[in-house]
Amino acid sequence: MSEVVHTVSDQVAYLTLNRPEAMNAITPAQRDCLIALLTDASADPSIRAVVLTGTGRGFCAGADLRGGATTTGERVAGDVARTIRLGAQRLIAAVLDCEKPVIAAVNGTAAGLGAHLALACDLVLAAESARFIEVFVRRGLVPDGGGAYLLPRLIGPQRAKELMFFGDALTATDAERLGLVNRVVPDGELEKTAREWAQRLATGPTRALALTKQLVNASLSSDRTTAFAAEAAAQEINMTTEDAREGVASFVERRSPEYRGR
Numbered sequence: 001m002s003e004v005v006h007t008v009s010d011q012v013a014y015l016t017l018n019r020p021e022a023m024n025a026i027t028p029a030q031r032d033c034l035i036a037l038l039t040d041a042s043a044d045p046s047i048r049a050v051v052l053t054g055t056g057r058g059f060c061a062g063a064d065l066r067g068g069a070t071t072t073g074e075r076v077a078g079d080v081a082r083t084i085r086l087g088a089q090r091l092i093a094a095v096l097d098c099e100k101p102v103i104a105a106v107n108g109t110a111a112g113l114g115a116h117l118a119l120a121c122d123l124v125l126a127a128e129s130a131r132f133i134e135v136f137v138r139r140g141l142v143p144d145g146g147g148a149y150l151l152p153r154l155i156g157p158q159r160a161k162e163l164m165f166f167g168d169a170l171t172a173t174d175a176e177r178l179g180l181v182n183r184v185v186p187d188g189e190l191e192k193t194a195r196e197w198a199q200r201l202a203t204g205p206t207r208a209l210a211l212t213k214q215l216v217n218a219s220l221s222s223d224r225t226t227a228f229a230a231e232a233a234a235q236e237i238n239m240t241t242e243d244a245r246e247g248v249a250s251f252v253e254r255r256s257p258e259y260r261g262r
Contacts, residue, residue, distance in 0.1 A: 003033065012047070012195075015053075022064065024061060048100060049102075050098060051194050052117070053190075057129075059114055060111070060114025060118075084144050095121055096120050102122050105125050105193075108130055109133065111135040116143075119180060122213060125185060125197065126181045127184075127190040130171075137164060205246075243261065247259070
């Protein structure tokens with residue numbers, strides 16, 4: 001049984017975590033598979049959007065700590081930091097750096113690294129039964145997997161500290177209210193809604209979306225001058241694409257554009 005189910009439909013890559021018996025806690029092999037699939041989707045012109053979800057009751061319960069460097073036992077100084085850099089942080093970076101829009105379809109509990117995996121996505125859909133948990137404090141751990149980078153940028157430092165200090169479960173509705181989730185849908189409509197959103201993105205101007213994602217992500221740590229310069233450069237690059245020419249032509253000709261992702 002594959003730990004990550006990978007399918008492609010209508011130019012959308014669907015990546016499904018498939019360890020339901022473990023609430024989709026991520027193993028090193030599963031993590032590396034996800035990174036490879038995201039990297040491939042980013043570079044593949046036939047893929048124009050990505051959906052990330054899970055099977056069973058959990059979206060992702062975090063990293064599978066059994067036998068990991070954060071468990072007790074003999075280890076060399078630097079092992080933990082190296083494991084995090086090459087593991088959890090590399091996974092989150094693969095989502096943030098993917099040149100295609102990534103939708104998280106959170107079907108259940110998203111805890112620890114699993115919560116950060118969802119929040120790193122460009123759009124987050126959550127089933128009504130979904131829960132988000134900054135579980136690290138419950139284990140006596142510091143948040144990793146980019147949590148202290150992602151959360152303050154999404155909801156501000158005070159709210160981020162509240163979630164990280166207490167480790168309380170956050171309902172899907174509360175996550176939407178805080179701005180962590182784009183939309184909450186009934187459990188039975190999650191897959192359908194994710195597919196509809198992904199198909200809309202897959203028919204959009206793919207390179208313009210990639211550049212937009214890059215601009216927004218970079219703006220969070222840029223000053224105005226840098227952000228404005230990056231915006232102008234991105235538009236310069238974008239205007240060389242077929243889709244940009246099609247978009248302008250369709251406007252002038254008063255018709256719907258037909259983007260090809262080129």
